[in-house]
Amino acid sequence: MVKKIITFLILATLVSCSSSKPTIATTKKAAAVQRPRVATTKKQAPVKPIGKNYPSTNNTTEVIQSTSKTVVTSDLINNYILQFKDIAMGNMQKYGIPASIILAQGILESGAGKGDLALDANNHFGIKCHNDWLGESVRHDDDSAQECFRKYTEASESYRDHALFLVGKKRYASLFTYEKDDYKAWAKGLRACGYATDPNYPDKLISYIERYNLHQYDCQVTGRNYKPFEKSTPPAKSPSNSNSNVNPNDPNLYEVQKGDTLYSISKKFNVLVDDLKQKNNLSDNALSIGQKLKVK
Incomplete structure (x- = not known):
């Protein structure tokens, strides 16, 4: 009986020691995930074409x-x-x-x-x-x-x-x-x-x-060689106004407006186109806006 009691106590001691043994937890380290790097570029203003296909001139x-x-x-x-x-x-x-x-x-x-x-x-x-x-x-x-x-x-x-x-x-x-x-x-x-x-x-x-x-x-x-003109020719001049020195308040004068032609002016003042040309020393039908014409 005594032996059984001693044996029971020994077994109880062993069980209590094994249950108090610390437990070690392990975790697997996850691999780091890298995000792709996005390259950024600065937006540039459009470049105006130059050269042979776009002659360089002042914007006159x-x-x-x-x-x-x-x-x-x-x-x-x-x-x-x-x-x-x-x-x-x-x-x-x-x-x-x-x-x-x-x-x-x-x-x-x-x-x-x-x-x-x-x-x-x-x-x-x-x-x-x-x-x-x-x-x-x-x-x-x-x-x-x-x-x-x-x-x-x-x-x-x-x-x-x-x-x-x-x-x-x-x-x-x-x-x-x-x-x-x-x-x-x-x-x-x-x-x-x-x-x-x-x-x-x-x-x-x-x-x-x-x-x-x-x-x-x-x-x-x-297929021939081309040499650009270094000096530009000035713009073609508008027909000169032969009446530029005439008094602008003269009732016999008419100032050419946009859309006017010699024909429309002749109808407005009931004169012939040839008479208008003769009065104003005109060699052709070209007119300039603001030009003064003798109409009477």
Whole structure:
């Protein structure tokens, strides 16, 4: 009996010792997760193109006299050139008309795309209907009131029709005897063939060609080397006002307003266009806004 009691006490002691043994908890360290680094860049302002395709000029303002008077800037003209230079070079390759002449005429006749006919009818060359035109048309005051001008769906059609107009009319045949890139001969030839009545028309075309380096597009077609003009020719001057010294309060004088033509003024004062031209020593129908005309 005593042995059983002693044995029981020994077993109880052993059990209590094993239950008091400290427990060690282990945890597995999780691997650190790194987030990807996002690279940031500072947004830069757009860079204005320069070089041959965008001649560097001061952003000056000038008035272009076409079928309407249009105030434009040199930047506007540059943008016009960039928009239509490829069409002009394509027409040069296909029809033999200098790209420089095409662009210069487009600038002058359309007011760099901002003239009334360009905006209303996509007509960039001031081409009138004539008897062979079967397309749409618009009416616009020019040498006479409400003359018929061709209307196009888009400007590229006007460029194509301009080429076909020159190629298809016999009176312009002499132009195609000139060298493709002789823009000075073409400018003078257009005036001689009757494309425009303005005696300064050739000088205006040449001025645009040389100020805006349009001859480079002729050279791209012909493969010849091009040298940019270092000195720009000053803008073509508006027709001089022969009555600038006359008293502005004179009731016999009329100040030309935007949209006026010799024809509209002649109707307003019941005089003939030829009489107006004679009274004011005008050699053509070109007018300038603010110009004073003798009307009586």
